[in-house]
């Protein structure tokens with residue numbers, strides 16, 4: 001099972017993937033987490049991408065695809081994996097398609113978590129206030145930029161995956177448990 005989760009910042013991709021990862025016993029790969037860790041560890045990649053990360057812009061398609069390519073070769077991915085935050089652009093989706101076909105694998109589906117703009121804005125503002133070390137990109141000043149990037153670069157992926165008959169819309173409002181039940185319905189429909 002290889003699933004992609006798409007959703008605007010604050011839509012709950014991380015929360016849902018964590019729960020689903022435990023349920024299916026396959027890893028949850030969050031590209032945002034991988035990049036934040038590289039930055040915190042001060043690796044050469046981390047240093048290079050720190051400023052891009054903080055302002056809510058996207059790192060390059062080549063870099064992020066290389067990271068995903070390498071990470072998914074890890075033996076823990078042999079029964080599948082959940083991609084949270086990747087792909088985020090059409091070139092990344094193309095590169096993911098190429099990577100999977102090279103390995104004779106295919107995407108099981110794409111889950112699009114839909115949450116109204118006002119609600120995600122509220123969630124992100126709350127998260128910024130509550131976290132002990134808030135993420136710089138959750139700062140209220142950075143949020144509009146992230147929405148803009150999502151609308152411009154990531155939303156075109158919805159049509160891309162509709163054309164490939166892979167897109168499943170999930171209502172992302174309500175409690176995390178409500179949303180998880182909806183996600184599970186999709187997953188069981190996909191045959192797991």
Ligand code: AMP
Pocket residue numbers: 009031032033035052053054056057058059060061064084085086087088092137146
């Ligand atoms: P996230 O936690 O998924 O919101 O990601 C946090 C930040 O990491 C984003 O605002 C981007 O700067 C960067 N990032 C994560 N995934 C990608 C990706 N697939 N392509 C480019 N940049 C990414």
